[in-house]
Amino acid sequence: MTDVIGTPVPRIDGRAKVMGAARYAADFNQAGQAYAVLVSATIGLGRVTGIGAAAVETMPGVVAVISHLNAPRLPYAPHKGPIDPPVGERLHLLQDEQVRFHGQPVAVVVAETLDQAEHAAAALDVSYEGTRPVVDMADPAAEPITPESRGRIAADSTRGDADAALGSAPVRFEAEYLTARENHNPMEPHATVAAWEGNRLTIWSKSQFVVNEQAEIAAVFGLVPKQVQVICPFIGGAFGTSLRTWPHVTLAALAARVTDRPVKLVLTRKQMFFTTGHRPRTRQRVALGSTNDGRLTAVVHEGTGETSRYEQFVEALTSATTFMYSCPNVRTSYRLTPLDSSTPNHMRGPGEATGIFALECAIDELSYELGLDPVRLRLDNDTNVDEGEGKPFSSRSLAQCLQQGAERFGWSRRTPAPRSMRDGRLLIGQGVSAATYPALQSPTDAWASMLPDGTVEIEVAASDMGPGTYTSMTQVAAETLGLPIERVRFHLGRSDFPSAPSHGGSQTMASVGTAVRDACVALRGEAVRRAAADSRSPLYGADVDELVWERGAFTRGEGRSKAMTLSQIVAGLGVPIEAHASSRRDPLVASEFSMHAFGAVFVEVSVDPDVGIIRVRRAVGVYGCGRIINPRLAKSQCTGGMVGGIGMALMEQTVHDTRDGRPVNAHMADYLLPVNLDVATLESYFVDEQDPHVNPLGVKGIGEIALVGMAPAIANAVYHATGVRVRSLPIRIEQMLAT
Numbered sequence: 001m002t003d004v005i006g007t008p009v010p011r012i013d014g015r016a017k018v019m020g021a022a023r024y025a026a027d028f029n030q031a032g033q034a035y036a037v038l039v040s041a042t043i044g045l046g047r048v049t050g051i052g053a054a055a056v057e058t059m060p061g062v063v064a065v066i067s068h069l070n071a072p073r074l075p076y077a078p079h080k081g082p083i084d085p086p087v088g089e090r091l092h093l094l095q096d097e098q099v100r101f102h103g104q105p106v107a108v109v110v111a112e113t114l115d116q117a118e119h120a121a122a123a124l125d126v127s128y129e130g131t132r133p134v135v136d137m138a139d140p141a142a143e144p145i146t147p148e149s150r151g152r153i154a155a156d157s158t159r160g161d162a163d164a165a166l167g168s169a170p171v172r173f174e175a176e177y178l179t180a181r182e183n184h185n186p187m188e189p190h191a192t193v194a195a196w197e198g199n200r201l202t203i204w205s206k207s208q209f210v211v212n213e214q215a216e217i218a219a220v221f222g223l224v225p226k227q228v229q230v231i232c233p234f235i236g237g238a239f240g241t242s243l244r245t246w247p248h249v250t251l252a253a254l255a256a257r258v259t260d261r262p263v264k265l266v267l268t269r270k271q272m273f274f275t276t277g278h279r280p281r282t283r284q285r286v287a288l289g290s291t292n293d294g295r296l297t298a299v300v301h302e303g304t305g306e307t308s309r310y311e312q313f314v315e316a317l318t319s320a321t322t323f324m325y326s327c328p329n330v331r332t333s334y335r336l337t338p339l340d341s342s343t344p345n346h347m348r349g350p351g352e353a354t355g356i357f358a359l360e361c362a363i364d365e366l367s368y369e370l371g372l373d374p375v376r377l378r379l380d381n382d383t384n385v386d387e388g389e390g391k392p393f394s395s396r397s398l399a400q401c402l403q404q405g406a407e408r409f410g411w412s413r414r415t416p417a418p419r420s421m422r423d424g425r426l427l428i429g430q431g432v433s434a435a436t437y438p439a440l441q442s443p444t445d446a447w448a449s450m451l452p453d454g455t456v457e458i459e460v461a462a463s464d465m466g467p468g469t470y471t472s473m474t475q476v477a478a479e480t481l482g483l484p485i486e487r488v489r490f491h492l493g494r495s496d497f498p499s500a501p502s503h504g505g506s507q508t509m510a511s512v513g514t515a516v517r518d519a520c521v522a523l524r525g526e527a528v529r530r531a532a533a534d535s536r537s538p539l540y541g542a543d544v545d546e547l548v549w550e551r552g553a554f555t556r557g558e559g560r561s562k563a564m565t566l567s568q569i570v571a572g573l574g575v576p577i578e579a580h581a582s583s584r585r586d587p588l589v590a591s592e593f594s595m596h597a598f599g600a601v602f603v604e605v606s607v608d609p610d611v612g613i614i615r616v617r618r619a620v621g622v623y624g625c626g627r628i629i630n631p632r633l634a635k636s637q638c639t640g641g642m643v644g645g646i647g648m649a650l651m652e653q654t655v656h657d658t659r660d661g662r663p664v665n666a667h668m669a670d671y672l673l674p675v676n677l678d679v680a681t682l683e684s685y686f687v688d689e690q691d692p693h694v695n696p697l698g699v700k701g702i703g704e705i706a707l708v709g710m711a712p713a714i715a716n717a718v719y720h721a722t723g724v725r726v727r728s729l730p731i732r733i734e735q736m737l738a739t
Contacts, residue, residue, distance in 0.1 A: 004479040008632035012471045012485070013234070013464075022234045026191035028204035030262035033193070034063050035114040036255045037121040038248065038267070039107035040274055041099045044133030044661030045340045048097040048106050052125035056109065059123065061116030063259050067107040068094045071254065075222035081212035082442070083243045083502050085343060086150050088311030093247050094254070099128065100310060101341050102661035103274025108251045110259050133340030135661040137281055137306055144304050144335040147314045152438065153334070153351070157322055157388065160329030165298035169289025173366045177286065177358035178728035180653035181306070182279040183663075184347055185673060186465075188236025189269065190276055192252040195262035202229045205249055208242040208463045209502035214495035216245040217253060230495040235465035235503075239644070240346040242465070243504050246276045273666035277345020278654060280306040282317060282354050286362035289329075294372050296327040296381050303355060304335040308343040312336055316351030320436050321359050322388030323594065325381040330388070340661055346504060348644050349707040352437050357648075357729065360433040360712035365725065373416065374432050374716070375406050386594035394593040394693035397624025398434060401600035401687060405432075405622040408685065409602035418723035426606040428617075429721025435599040435709030439626070439691075439700040440507035443584040445498030446515035448477070448523045450577050454567035455487055458519065462492040462512045463503035466640075467703055468633035469512070475629055476513050476697070480520035481566055482552020490516075498580065506597070506701020509629060511583070514695050518581035524566060527577045528554055531569045538564060538572075585695065593693050597700040599623035601642075601709035605717040612736030614718060616646055618681040623705060624689040627698040631686075638684035638706040645710020646674045650730050672730075 016022040041048075053065040071094035080086065093105060106126055111117035134141045146155050166172060192205040201221070207213045210230040218225045235242060252265035267276070282305045289298030303317040318332035347353075367374040382399050385392050406412070414430045415421055421428040447459045458477050464470055470490055478485045491497065501511050525544075531537040532544050539547070539556065547554045553563040570577050602620045607613070619642055628634050651672035655664050665671045684706070691698050711729060718736075719725045726735050 004475045004485060005629050007475070007630065009471055009475055009485060009630055010632070011468055012474055024188055024234050024236050025193065025204050025206040025232060026264065026266050028193045029264065030193060030195050033262040033264055034110050034112060034259055035117040036108050036110045036252060036263050036265040037117040038105045038251065038271060039109060039121050039124050039126065040103045040271060041106045043099055043128045043130035044102040044135065046099050046128050046130030048099060048126060049129050050127040051107060056120045056124050059120045061112035062120045063110040063112065064255065065107060065109050065124065066094060066255060066258055068097055071095070072258070074220055077219040077222060079216050079219035081209070081215060083209055083212060085311040085313050087148050090311065091247055093250050101133070101308070103271065103342070105247050105251060105275065108255050110255050110263060132659065133661040135339050135341055135656050136658050137283060137304065137337045142337050142339060144337045147312050147334065147336045150314055152319050153314050153316050155334050157332045159387065162298045162300050162329040162331035165329035166287055166289040166300060169297050170292050171290045171369060173362065173369055174285070174287040175362060175365060175727055177284045177361060179282045179354050179357060180729055181281045182347060182648065182652040183273050183654050183671065184239045184241035184277070185272070185671065186237030186239060186241060189267050189272060190242065190246065190248055191266040192249045193262060193264045194252040194256040196256055199223065200227050201253055202231065203249065203253060204231045206235055206242050207232045208235065208238050208465055208504055210463060210493060210495040211461050211499050212502065213245045213249065217249060220250050221253065228495070231493060232463060233493040235463060238465040239348045240350060240504055241276050243346055243502050244277065248275070269668060270666045273654060273663045275342050277343065279347035280313065280344035284358040286358050288362055288366050290366060290370065294370050294377050294380050296325055298329045299327050301332045301359060304337055306339050306341065306344060307336045308341050309338045311343045313344040315346065317355045320352050320355055323386040324359060324434065324436060326383035326387060348641065349437065349704045352704065353648065353708045353711065356433070356435060356708050357712045360709065361715055361727065364431065364716040375402050375411060378402055378434055389594050391592060391594050394595045395624065395626065395689050395691035396598055397687045397689045398598040398600065401598055401622040401624055402434070404685065404687060405600040405602050405620055408622070408683070409620040411602060418720055423606060425609065427609055427721040428604065428606055429717040429719065430602065430604050431713045431716030431720055433601050433709040433713035433716060435601060435705050436596050437506055437701060437705040437708055439510065439595040439597055439694050440505045441510040441514065441585040441695055442501035442507055443582065444500050444511045444515035445580065445582045446519035447498050447580050448519040448578070450523060450527065450566065450570045452571050452574055452576065454571065455489065456481060456483060458488065458490045458516055459497040460492055460500050460512050460515060461495055461497035462500040462508060464492060465503060467637050468630065469508060472509060472629045472633060473513060473516050476516050477520050480517050481524065483567065506704040509697070509699045510695045510701065513629070513697050513699060515581055515583040517696060518583045519579055522579035522581045523577060524549060526579050527566055527569045530573055530577065534573060536572060537569070539569070589693050595694050597623065597625045597705050599705050599709060601713040603713040603717045605714060605721055607718065607721045607736060612733035614650055614731060614736065616680055616714060619683070619710070621684045621706060622687060623684065623702065624687045625702050625705065626689050626691045626694055626700040628686050629699060634686065634702050635684050637702045639682050641703060641706025642682045642710050643674050643679055644707045646678060646714065648729060649711040649714035653730050
């Protein structure tokens, strides 16, 4: 079977999910299992002065009460995976009495049943000596610091003289933009089941990075990674929250060791607001200078994000500004504000989603200053060169995305003046934003085996939080081997499989997909070499280098009349054939090209002028993401990203009580998320982008970029509808009513 890639194949794992056969972390119950419940600090800063464990230990079913008073001292050997903050040290759990933020675990109660564990945890009396935490970036006690640069994340970047060019620009614009803290809130809560056998530990844990979780837990407990096995075949949504190994994983393993029995620990929804990361709040200043006809002459982008006091979380807040548009003078700066909070984490579209909000709103505001069409302004400043790095893009389809999006959306029918469009009594606004995200690829290993019956097994330590990894990887293998997809079995989610990078950053298809392809190519090569050396084979004695692989078979001889499929070759050999491959981006190609996906988002909103309610009526996103492996999955990814952008623009915000750092809306009643009634018509399209440099499959990521441009497009549409420019997210009803 050929041409499997590019076909909208239904999800291979779909039936298992809808029938309840898919097993998530909390489903892996073990014989003799106990249940653990965390006890979270109720102060925002200070220390624990007492724990009334004696009364709780006698409660029905209680197996253990573990705190810093009796917990084993853990080695916490150094370990920093590629997803972990580069500066600082992770929490050392139950190793001292210090409380660094509200909700920090201060004890774990283990009991025979979940009800007993919850009852005992609620009854545990913990006393504190507390001081007022600093949890607001605007607090006078909050002092920004300069983070260490890391990869594409630079604290400062400069080309030309942006400040001088800004001062002399014929047209100047400057504004400050604010974004709120967001929590991930996937359907599946964080969960870990831990079981020891001697000095070997198995954890069934919700993880987007099983090999990093293996290495982290091994370091915490002073083990070698092979002594730890992490299993995670399915993830019920994550959006980045499961990239790191959070405290509950360590505490589940600790509780299992202390009690000498398997332990299950599942976080409550409230606890997921404490210790499993969040999108950080930011404050950004953007200043633009241009000629009267809209050519950018200066761009200044200064951004500050929050982090914890014990780690420096960095993200690409200002990185896209260095290459998004052609401009001779650009200056960016990035700072962090340490707070008495848990460490932030990557959340869908990390850095870019927040930074592009500020940049694209500023570009929109400049278009109104100039009296130019917002699409025209972006097109006039397009470029085929990454001026920040001084090298061409491997491919860049921003112009095509803008043009195709404008046509599909009907942008030409828009009247440019704010408050000029209505539907009855409703104000109608239309806005646009560009989007971008880097085309990442990380080193990956893969193993492939073909059995004599023609079945192929593929193993990679990847993850699947919902985009369809099982399906898309099966398609890559099937096409590379010339097989129907029914003959391919793709396996992921185990740390003892060949190593894979994190399932985040829109890099899974580029990284894992390339490794799967390479392993299958190696499998073909191994099979044909054996066939050429097997006297029973029709390919016996053939010059392997002269054999041609086409349409799922090897051919030889003039006219290529003799052909053998891979299944026929392996069946003739009568033994399984195995192959392993390691893939990584060619460093020479990476040094020659800048590699990014681009997109354009068009949004129409309605605003009720009497009550200020904002509704997204429709959105069109067009993306240049290279080769599309499965259009059905790709569109699903884009829909999810757009919905996330609606939440970012209009709803999501974690609010804290500044007296103690408590998140006051740590539940699904007050932490607002888009639901079906908030989601109207969302359309996504892909330009035909051929990128011969980015990787052998020619693919770029989709999951992140689909969220990146949505919030600024909504904000720009709200301004067009109302004439009210809101520069903080989420946009609220009261901001509409204040005019």
